[in-house]
Amino acid sequence: MRVEYINPFVESAFNVMKEVLQADVKRGELYLKSTSMPVMGVAAIVGLAGDVEGRVLFDMDKPTALKIASAMNGEDITSMDDLAKATITELANMITAQAVTKLHELGFRFDLTPPAIFTGDNMEVSNQDVEALIVPMETPQGKVEINVAIRERA
Amino acid sequence: MSAQAADTLEAGKRPDEKKERADKIDFKMVTFSLAGKEYGIDIMNVKEIANAGRFTYVPNAAPFVRGVYNLRGDIISIIDLRTMFHLPAERKDDDSLESLLILRVDDHAFGVIVDNIDKVVGVSSAGIQPPHPIFGDINVKYIKGIIENQGKLYIILNVEKLFAPKDEEPEQEMPGLRRGPAQRATPEAAAVAAEAPASAGGSGPAGDVNAEFIRETLFAFRRFGVSAVNDDWFRARYAEWKGMRKPTDLQLREQADADAYLETFYSRCTGELWSEDYADAVVSALPKVESRSINVWNPGCGKGYETYSLAVALRRAYPEARIKIWANDSDLLAISMAPNMVFTPENVPEHYVDHMVKGRNGYTFNQSIRESIFFEFHDVMNSNPVPPVDFILCRDTVSFLSAADQGKLFGDFCEKAKQGGAVVLGTNERMPLEGWRRVGEGPAAVYVRTA
Numbered sequence: 001m002r003v004e005y006i007n008p009f010v011e012s013a014f015n016v017m018k019e020v021l022q023a024d025v026k027r028g029e030l031y032l033k034s035t036s037m038p039v040m041g042v043a044a045i046v047g048l049a050g051d052v053e054g055r056v057l058f059d060m061d062k063p064t065a066l067k068i069a070s071a072m073n074g075e076d077i078t079s080m081d082d083l084a085k086a087t088i089t090e091l092a093n094m095i096t097a098q099a100v101t102k103l104h105e106l107g108f109r110f111d112l113t114p115p116a117i118f119t120g121d122n123m124e125v126s127n128q129d130v131e132a133l134i135v136p137m138e139t140p141q142g143k144v145e146i147n148v149a150i151r152e153r154a
Numbered sequence: 155m156s157a158q159a160a161d162t163l164e165a166g167k168r169p170d171e172k173k174e175r176a177d178k179i180d181f182k183m184v185t186f187s188l189a190g191k192e193y194g195i196d197i198m199n200v201k202e203i204a205n206a207g208r209f210t211y212v213p214n215a216a217p218f219v220r221g222v223y224n225l226r227g228d229i230i231s232i233i234d235l236r237t238m239f240h241l242p243a244e245r246k247d248d249d250s251l252e253s254l255l256i257l258r259v260d261d262h263a264f265g266v267i268v269d270n271i272d273k274v275v276g277v278s279s280a281g282i283q284p285p286h287p288i289f290g291d292i293n294v295k296y297i298k299g300i301i302e303n304q305g306k307l308y309i310i311l312n313v314e315k316l317f318a319p320k321d322e323e324p325e326q327e328m329p330g331l332r333r334g335p336a337q338r339a340t341p342e343a344a345a346v347a348a349e350a351p352a353s354a355g356g357s358g359p360a361g362d363v364n365a366e367f368i369r370e371t372l373f374a375f376r377r378f379g380v381s382a383v384n385d386d387w388f389r390a391r392y393a394e395w396k397g398m399r400k401p402t403d404l405q406l407r408e409q410a411d412a413d414a415y416l417e418t419f420y421s422r423c424t425g426e427l428w429s430e431d432y433a434d435a436v437v438s439a440l441p442k443v444e445s446r447s448i449n450v451w452n453p454g455c456g457k458g459y460e461t462y463s464l465a466v467a468l469r470r471a472y473p474e475a476r477i478k479i480w481a482n483d484s485d486l487l488a489i490s491m492a493p494n495m496v497f498t499p500e501n502v503p504e505h506y507v508d509h510m511v512k513g514r515n516g517y518t519f520n521q522s523i524r525e526s527i528f529f530e531f532h533d534v535m536n537s538n539p540v541p542p543v544d545f546i547l548c549r550d551t552v553s554f555l556s557a558a559d560q561g562k563l564f565g566d567f568c569e570k571a572k573q574g575g576a577v578v579l580g581t582n583e584r585m586p587l588e589g590w591r592r593v594g595e596g597p598a599a600v601y602v603r604t605a
Binding site for chain 2: 001002004006007030032034051091106130131133140151152
């Protein structure tokens with residue numbers, strides 16, 4: 001993944017989460033991964049197209065998703081209902097959109113696909129060919145992993 | 155090749171059958187030549203033929219896309235079939251015209267550049283033979299069949315497969331299907347891996363217990379894998395090491411010892427811009443590139459000094475060419491500085507200054523050099539999404555992998571390097587595989603692919 005793409009994603013994830021959760025967010029060490037990976041329980045995915053092709057996956061477990069949805073809505077949400085799903089989807093959309101805006105300022109053209117959300121137990125995402133950058137974020141609500149896989153169109 | 159193919163063709167036909175077929179002409183194709191061989195495309199896919207030039211270059215497009223062209227108001231993309239199939243392409247001036255076939259697949263129109271357009275030939279579709287595996291130049295998948303007409307053999311391309319929208323990245327698939335190198339990759343990988351343990355138990359310094367121990371600790375401290383790639387250096391260094399140290403103090407006890415041992419390993423101009431004589435030595439050893447675009451893969455580029463050095467050296471050698479360098483490293487800290495590296499003109503060799511511009515914080519490389527390089531945070535052990543390349547610059551990187559990983563990376567080199575392409579290794583590294591010939595002298599370890 002091009003070096004120029006890394007910072008916009010890391011920064012916008014950090015800024016957006018800090019703002020919507022009104023809390024201290026910590027960023028973990030970045031690393032690369034290419035094998036299939038288990039999904040913790042709730043995964044929001046946004047596709048990228050344009051100069052590049054790729055996707056951004058936001059992965060967290062269900063309690064974290066519920067706590068984040070509660071914090072963002074200012075009310076207690078206890079089950080993965082439509083509102084909870086819409087909130088997580090919106091979070092994914094906000095982070096990706098802000099990153100894409102930053103990239104646009106740097107001269108890279110990306111388009112987004114509407115986000116989709118997957119929930120369930122024992123899920124796994126595998127596309128072995130694609131190498132993903134993992135940005136782990138620690139929030140008071142729990143751990144969120146942002147998995148960015150982008151490659152240049154050959 | 156064509157003689158063999160003709161035999162196969164003849165063997166499948168009886169004379170009476172041949173006569174019957176010739177009567178019924180139901181397939182027409184436009185014939186053209188690429189690198190001296192005859193090809194055909196179904197006339198139903200050909201909208202028209204044209205001569206055109208001065209295509210508008212599209213940045214960031216695949217190497218075989220020459221640009222876009224305005225065909226009476228329709229903007230169509232122009233694809234160079236010769237580049238796409240890694241065939242030699244004649245270099246033309248900017249102003250001269252290229253022979254174009256305007257093709258239509260589904261609703262898309264686009265132009266392909268070929269060497270010469272010949273004529274329209276009518277044949278009987280029953281006479282089309284399936285592609286023969288010996289047609290090595292072009293992936294069998296993209297060939298509809300071959301047909302003989304008036305003593306000439308035509309290879310009929312399957313345009314739908316070549317340019318199908320869902321198959322937008324033919325390039326990605328091609329390396330895998332260029333069967334020879336890809337299949338050989340695995341045994342080659344095994345060869346590198348197998349050679350290392352064999353020499354470990356062998357004669358000379360490797361048989362020495364201390365040498366054994368140094369091998370292991372080098373890997374543990376610095377992930378330096380002694381193998382066929384660097385064994386010559388390792389043996390020479392061990393002899394030197396024995397002279398430098400007391401016999402009781404031969405082993406590497408900590409990282410600092412490993413660093414001391416490796417001191418003489420690093421290539422010239424590591425961690426700095428290449429000096430003019432080293433850059434000249436490397437570039438003059440590289441084979442000449444005839445095509446207008448030069449692709450380079452630079453795994454393990456570190457902070458990017460060698461990438462910039464090669465970019466400038468290639469720019470000086472090929473002022474007109476389109477140069478693209480895919481540079482990657484798995485060290486995030488090192489590579490994240492690379493795209494915006496700042497220099498002071500006093501500290502760089504003189505010949506770089508022409509290619510730099512003054513910025514707010516100091517001098518940086520100019521846009522043309524910077525745009526030719528993609529710096530990527532990437533681990534070469536994952537799948538490598540680079541297109542086929544002319545050169546691979548990989549100095550002192552292979553040695554810092556385990557023997558098995560070295561084999562895998564060399565397998566990828568064989569898959570990604572074009573025929574006649576070259577690999578630049580570190581000064582103290584050696585290409586362990588068959589099918590590569592050393593051409594560089596002294597510190598410029600350049601190997602050209604011969605098979």
